Amino acid sequence: MAAFAHSAPCWVDVQxxxxxxxxxxxxxxxxxxxxxxxxxxxxxxxxxxxxxxxxVAALAGKQDGRMPTAWGIYFATDDITATVTRIRQAGGQMITEPVRVGGAGVLAQAADPGGAVFGLWQAGDRSGFQKQNEPGSFCWTEVYTRQKDRVDAFYEQVFGFRGTDLGAAGTGESGRGESGTGEPGTGRSGTPEAGADAPGPARSATGESGTGESGTSESGTSESGPVASGMSGSDADVPGVDFRMWSPAGTEPGPDTAIGGRSVITDVFPAEMPSYFLNYFAVADCDATAETGAHLGGRVSVPPFDIPYGRMAVLHDNQGAEFAVLQPPVSR
Incomplete structure (x- = not known):
């Protein structure tokens, strides 16, 4: 199995x-x-x-009922000890110190300055995904936070991400502290009318924004660019949505190289709502997947809707874990 590039999303699991x-x-x-x-x-x-x-993923039984029922994202690192040091230096906290998992590799869990939890994975015998960006597999991740300036600086320092603010795609790197153009992003920073209990990609200022596709190949190279909601030119002047795309160090920042993103949770949502990552899975039929999820006892929190890069929805499984699904557009 090919190794993932440093900082590439390489694994997801659910507790x-x-x-x-x-x-x-x-x-x-x-x-x-x-x-x-x-x-x-x-x-x-x-x-x-x-x-x-x-x-494509792992499912784990919770050993502590206080743990959240949630999907987690892991980023590849070729030196987990050095990455942990950078996390602390950049204002993050370690939740699980590096621990060897047999011959598979070494893992750790951390929280960024806004409290969003993510994992680190230093590969041994197991690199991570063997399949992604195809139906039934991971395709995109993004973090939602109230502390965008601290969080942007954190991920740039820890992973070397280079940021492009939505609406500025193609303009090159956005420097630390320069995020927040007020231009469209994934919509979790918008008003909650489109959803009932938590922010979601459909809940932008326009009520139409979404996020989505991209991710990396097994080498950590972006294959198709992000589906950050509202990333079409016609949406570029919609106020109230703040989204930053992340591209790995050494790449030209922009949609073609993006591996994930950051959006903002605004004060329209309850203060107790924590920062967190939302992970996306590619599907062949978004509407059918949402219907099946509901039939299986899950909940559709954001019904299927179209975005410039396909059709997406946000679901909770039958135990409460949240995730998104994305159906890529049909080639013409």
Whole structure:
């Protein structure tokens, strides 16, 4: 398996109260099959998820009921000790210090200055995804925060990300502290009318913004550019949405190289709402996936809607974990 470039999203997993119920839900929803995941077990039951026989994610049974039921993102690092040092220097906190997971690799978990949790993975025998940007696999991630300036600076310092603010695509790198053009992003910074209980990609100032596709190949190279909501030129002057795309160090920042993004949670949402990452999975049919998710006992928090790069929705599984799905546009 090819190694991922430093700072590339390389893995996702979900912590669930009932592992077997999670396997039934995602097996029906994405067509995943499962195998025992002892080699990456962190003390509790764990299952590797496969799509077409290729690794795409892991499901883990929660050992502590106080832990959130949530999907987590992991970024690749070739030196986890050095990355941990940068995290602390940049104002982040370590949640789980580096721990070796058999021969698979070394993992750690951290929180950025806004409190959003993410993981680190230094590969051993396991690099990460064997499949992505295809139906049934990961395709994009983004963090939602109230402390954009601190968070932008943090990810630039820790991972070397180069930022492009939405509406400024193609203009090159946005320097530290220069984010916040007030131009359209993923819409979690917008008004909540389009959704009931939490911000979501559909809840922008226009009520139409979304996010989505891209991610990296196994080498960490972007394949298709992001689907940051409202990234079309016609949306460039919509006020109230603030989104920054991240491109890896050594690349020209912009949609073609973006591997993830940052949006802002504004004061229209409850102060107790934490910062967090939202992870996206590619699907062949967004509407059918949303319908199936609801039928399986999940909840559609943002119904399917069109964005310039396809059709997307935001769902919660039958145990409450939130994720998004994206159907790429049909080639013409």
């Amino acid at each position: 669930l109260p009932d592992l077997e119920a999670g396997k039934r839900f995602y097996g029906e929803l994405f067509g995943w099959t499962f195998r025992a995941g002892e080699e990456v077990d962190r003390g509790g039951p764990c299952a590797d998820a496969l799509s077409g026989g290729k690794l």
